Amino acid sequence: MKKVLFAASEVVPFIKTGGLADVVGSLPKCFDKRYYDVRVILPKYACMAQKWKDQLEYITNFYMDFAGQSRYVGLLKMVYEGVTFYFIDNEYYFSGEKPYGDWHWDIEKFMYFDRAVLSALPVLDFRPDVIHCHDWQTGLIPVYLHDSFQGGEFFRGIKTVMTIHNLKFQGNDNAARFMGLSGLSSYYMTYDKLLKDVDGNMLKGGLVYADAITTVSESYAEEIKTEFYGEGLDGLMRARKNDLRGIVNGIDYDDYNPATDKMIPCNYDINSVFERKIENKRALQQELGLCRDDNKFMIGIVSRLTDQKGFDLIAYMMERLCQQDVQIVVLGTGEQKYEDMFRYFAWKFPDKVSANIYYSEAMSHKIYAACDAFLMPSLFEPCGLSQLMSLRYGTLPIVRETGGLRDTVQPYNQFEKTGTGFSFANYNAHEMYNTVMFAHYIYVDRRDEWNSIVKQAMSKDFSWQASAKKYQEMYDWLIG
Template sequence: MMNILFAASEAVPFIKTGGLADVVGSLPKEFDKKEYNIRVVLPNYTSIPREWRDQFRFLSHFYMDLNWRQQYVGIFEYKHEGITYYFLDNEYYFGGMMPYGRAYEDIEKFAFFSKAVLSSIPVIGFRPDIIHCHDWQTGLIPVFLDNFRYGDEFFRGIKTIMTIHNLRFQGIWDTKRVRDITGLPQYYFSPDKLEAYEDANYLKGGIVYSDWITTVSHSYAEEIQTPFYGERLDGLIRARSNNLTGIVNGIDYDEYNPETDKMIFKNYSVSNFRREKGKNKLALQKELGLKEDAKVMMIGIVSRLTDQKGFDLIDCIMDELCQDEVQIVALGTGEDKYENMLRHFAWKYPDKVSANIYYSEEMSHKIYASADAFLMPSLFEPCGLSQLMSLRYGTVPIVRQTGGLIDTVEAYNEYEKVGTGFGFMNYNAHEMLSIVRYAQSIYFDKKRQWNKIVERGMEEDFSWKNSALQYQELYEEL
């Protein structure tokens, strides 16, 4: 049996700020438990809801050197859906209302976490064959592991995988300060190791020292080797391209299931969506105070409101789009200018635009089930989960063809009668508007074709099983 330890800064159902938590919470459950003993280690944030924290079982504690400091490390354990989770405790680092805070605090917090993960392995009595590290917060684990190997036989032979969920976030801080925090020798702070553009870079350290690198889609793995998407690390990633794999994320097909979902107004399936799905739209229109009209085309948006997600394009053409026979239902929080932009258009077109500037899991499910189309015009998208949820609920994605959106949404071709959504290539507001209007023309004038697109999307399989098989192959290879 192979022992695998997932190390990450968040995981559902305990703590979530983004898609990383969905991956770490869902993927381990899909492996064959007879062949793989997969466990997960997380920080024991005080912001984890009490209902979970009260069930954690105290295992042990020890004190660890973090350069000139001695820091307490408590270890708690909890079994959830057949997976053992470890929570590393230190209230100084993991207190507060949110898992992440100011950058300089996070830099020290995740240096502590990375070293504590390795230091706790002998204490819990679980020696992994592979440590699977997720994003910059765990980037120092492969670096510390390299350092540990020199003095301790126990750590030799442990392999590491670094998964990049979003290359934009790298964990960058002043080299002198990071040296002081970590206590790592000067040797590690050179341009071919941790140092990048005169600062220390956690993710770069993870990329340099891990045995293998993965990203969350095949196309994103290609894109990050170019200057536009490479976030100044494209040269390093090209140099390590022989050890780079793209594996598309999945979603939990039990949680996102229109046949059984308790959060939506009316359940439906691929066999009866033509009759039943529209009832969700009418109910959501009523709930949000929009004009109740079964025929109008409802476009859903569930997203962080940021430049990365293409909201500058939406801002540019929103007035024009609102002249069409459409309704737009948006859910999410983010940059003030985009929150205010959506509020403005909801005020200007109260029958057509609903701006929900908050986040709610229940409302997101209602939008996936109720909308006819789902708009996702991202500047870049490592994988994206919203388009997978849309496909599952028979809501046709309209996406910019980048990263994981290329790999998961097949652009509709009316001549060959193939495709599961609509795509545009250039990052251009009017190119986006024209593809939205093309989708409208199919929706209104070629209903049979539209329903076939919906059907093909609902029949796609983006569950975690497929991804888990690819990770298994990678583990075996390592």
């Protein structure tokens, strides 16, 4: 039996701010339990829902040295959907209304978490063969394992994997404070180790010292070796290219299933999509006060409203899009200028644009089920999950060819009649607009072709099972 411990700062269903939580919550239950014992460790946040806190079972507590003080470490656990989850408890670090807050404070609390994870292992009676670290918040685990935890027999031979979910976020702080908090010596504060510019960098530490590195799509694994996408770490990525692999994320096919989804008005599957999907469109048009018309080309957007997601392209073309025979339904929050932009167009074109500047899981499902197309013109996208959800619901993605979008959406080829969506290559507003209008043309004038793309999209498998097999191969390669 191979033992793997996932370490992460957020995990569905306990705490979530983004896609990282979906990955770490969904993936562990997909491994073959005959050969892999995969468990998860995360902080016990005060802002977790009470129903989860009530189910936690106390294991033990101890004190450890951290940042020059003796710090309390409480350990709790819970088995959920067949997976064991451990929780690190410290009210000094993990109170607060949100899991993340002040940058400097986050650096300190996740340094504490990383040291506590390793300190807890002998007490938990679980010695993993591999510790799988997710994003910068867990970046010091491979470093500490190499440093102060190397002495004991217990830790010898434990391998580490570092997964980059988004290279933009790295966990850096000025070198003096970084050393003082982490307890690491000046030996580590060099450019070939943890130093980046004048800062210590948690993610860089993980990338230097982990035995293997993964990221969340094959294209993103290539892109981060370049200066444009590498966020200042492209040289390190090139140096470690033999240890770097891209494994595309999946989605939970139980949660995202149009045949059983309780959040949508009318269920359907690949065989009933053309008769029944339209009911969801009618219901959403009515709910949002849009013009009720079965033949309106309805485009969905569910996203953080930020530059990374390509909203400057949409803003540039929004007036022109609204002159066309389309409807646009937006759900999400983000930068003020984009929130205001969508509110303005919803006011100006109330029968065409619906601006829902909040987040709701139920509304997101309704949009995936109701829309004809789904727009994701990202500047960069390590993996992206929304396009996988839209494929599952027969809502054709219109994406820019970057990262995971390029790996998961096959652009429609009119001559070969192949494809699962529409894509454009350059980060250019006119190119995006032309691709949207090409999709509109296929929808309006070549409905038979459109319907065949919908079938091809819905028959794709982006469940977690396929990804889990690739992770298993990596663990086998590491452990031998």
